[in-house]
Amino acid sequence: MILDVIVEDKKKRLVEHKAAVSEEEMKQKALQSTRESVGFAKALKKDGLSVIGEFKKASPSHGAMDIKVDLKERILQYNDSVDAISCLTEEDHFYGSTAYLEQIRKMTNLPVIRKDFIIEEYQVYEAKVIGADAILLIAAILDDETFKRLYDLAYSLGLDVLCEVHDEAELQRMLALDVEIIGINNRNLKTFEVTMDTTKKLSAMLPKDFKERGKVLVSESGVSTDGDISALKQSHADAFLIGTALMESDNPGALTKHWKEVYANG
Numbered sequence: 001m002i003l004d005v006i007v008e009d010k011k012k013r014l015v016e017h018k019a020a021v022s023e024e025e026m027k028q029k030a031l032q033s034t035r036e037s038v039g040f041a042k043a044l045k046k047d048g049l050s051v052i053g054e055f056k057k058a059s060p061s062h063g064a065m066d067i068k069v070d071l072k073e074r075i076l077q078y079n080d081s082v083d084a085i086s087c088l089t090e091e092d093h094f095y096g097s098t099a100y101l102e103q104i105r106k107m108t109n110l111p112v113i114r115k116d117f118i119i120e121e122y123q124v125y126e127a128k129v130i131g132a133d134a135i136l137l138i139a140a141i142l143d144d145e146t147f148k149r150l151y152d153l154a155y156s157l158g159l160d161v162l163c164e165v166h167d168e169a170e171l172q173r174m175l176a177l178d179v180e181i182i183g184i185n186n187r188n189l190k191t192f193e194v195t196m197d198t199t200k201k202l203s204a205m206l207p208k209d210f211k212e213r214g215k216v217l218v219s220e221s222g223v224s225t226d227g228d229i230s231a232l233k234q235s236h237a238d239a240f241l242i243g244t245a246l247m248e249s250d251n252p253g254a255l256t257k258h259w260k261e262v263y264a265n266g
């Protein structure tokens with residue numbers, strides 16, 4: 001299964017990363033970082049639709065994207081259209097890099113989320129060191145105890161956590177942990193199948209007071225048409241995480257603004 005392969009490759013990459021900067025050194029760097037995080041959750045919670053624009057060059061479901069896309073140009077376009085930036089740092093399957101996130105950090109005041117397959121403390125410290133404001137944690141690859149450990153560590157470093165679920169069991173686990181930000185992934189990471197129905201179905205299972213308690217709901221993946229935006233409106237998501245469609249667009253700024261209008265008027 002692809003998810004297992006990605007996690008196995010991640011473990012190998014971690015050995016390399018630790019050879020370059022040891023665990024203790026990375027931890028100390030993170031603890032000594034004086035950079036104040038930009039609130040990720042806060043940027044998404046406002047009237048109307050928020051968009052998290054993603055920077056990624058490839059994905060296992062899609063293959064390589066238009067790699068002519070220039071990072072600098074893309075981030076400048078995102079800067080005046082999206083509400084937060086997601087940066088893939090996974091190397092082998094998404095052609096990402098921590099170096100991309102470091103570059104993005106220098107170019108934006110928007111909150112930046114590190115998108116990776118995080119399985120160990122080392123990667124949380126590293127996220128802080130490279131300038132991320134938030135991290136992704138995927139329920140499907142972590143048991144509850146590990147999830148909670150990484151989650152608490154992130155918040156202790158001032159990082160927000162987007163907690164990704166794809167089915168009811170994972171959603172119930174996250175609700176039991178009382179997490180702040182839930183991301184419903186419309187793509188099944190095991191089969192790559194995408195359907196907006198996942199957000200529709202799972203968002204209906206959230207407790208009635210989810211929003212009142214200041215929690216944040218994000219719908220992730222597969223948004224590519226006006227119809228997808230309209231279909232998601234009834235789920236009352238605070239934000240959509242959009243990658244492929246924005247990376248493949250010549251004018252991601254205009255597309256984001258258009259989708260915010262579709263959402264507002266739909």
Ligand SMILES: O=P(O)(O)OC[C@@H](O)[C@@H](O)c1c[nH]c2ccccc12
Pocket residue numbers: 054056094115116117138164185220221222223241242243244245
């Ligand atoms: O390119 P899309 O279909 O718009 O999807 C973006 C984002 O949701 C997707 O990249 C993603 C969601 N969860 C992930 C976990 C790991 C890597 C990537 C992802």
